[in-house]
Amino acid sequence: MYNLLKGKKGIIFGALDSNSIAWKTAERVHEEGGTFVLTNAPVAMRMGQINELAEKTGSQIIPADATSEEDLDNLIAEATKILGGKLDFVLHSIGMSVNVRKGKAYTDENYDFTTKGWDVSALSFHKVMKSLYKADAMNEGGSIVALTYMAAQRTFPDYNDMADNKAYLESVARSFGYFFGKEKGVRVNTISQSPTPTTAGQGVKGFDGFISYAEKMSPLGNASALDCADYTVSLFSDLTRKVTMQNLFHDGGFSNTGVSQEVVDMFTK
């Protein structure tokens, strides 16, 4: 390990179980010398194994529903108290579509479900940043990262309304990134990650086919949750201080591949 995050403090949202991208990120941030508070929705705390992660990384847990401004203000006040000062990094690793969960097709959305999913998956990123901004809780040179998927740019039919949520999330990163850069010297980026076998990922219909296809299409193969954690560490570190307002593809080359030989071979047998 390289001590890339020595002395840095932050908040990690979204570690549900050991498959979660946020879980792997917490482990890697810990290995790199960073300290942090873990948070998740109160309901996820009851199902998840977050205590195990907290113990392993010497972290405290503060429950917060990322759609509640009150919860977020409280989380940020408490986290800065526990960590003894302003924050250097924040990971938003949150996603949920009620339409997907309830099996509603994109062409037949239930808009109450849509609104709820958008609030959890996309607007919550604005809410987190608004809370951080208002409280002036980020150190200059700090870094905020959210996770996204390429369905924001290209259509994947079974990704449903999450595609629209991710497009919104990426836009919020650019828009808030401007103000966070100008006023506070803080970076804001999204990482567009390969399909990854997690609770959220496996909720997508046909996930197994989807992940195998991406694997065959990507010259470097799919990026794993651990690969994503490594990339996130680099974005939290001082080595990427001028990278901001970007949507960064972390997908083994999938997004720039028209077709791979393996896929062609499947159609020419």
Ligand SMILES: NC(=O)c1ccc[n+]([C@@H]2O[C@H](COP(=O)([O-])OP(=O)(O)OC[C@H]3O[C@@H](n4cnc5c(N)ncnc54)[C@H](O)[C@@H]3O)[C@@H](O)[C@H]2O)c1
């Ligand atoms: N798994 C994939 O294939 C994949 C690919 C690209 C991007 N992503 C994104 O990565 C992020 C993390 O997902 P994951 O794949 O690790 O799955 P995950 O299911 O482990 O994590 C999703 C997290 O969101 C949390 N969450 C849901 N509602 C919340 C709320 N109201 N307040 C706070 N937290 C809430 C859940 O409790 C859970 O911890 C998501 O944004 C997801 O869209 C995932």
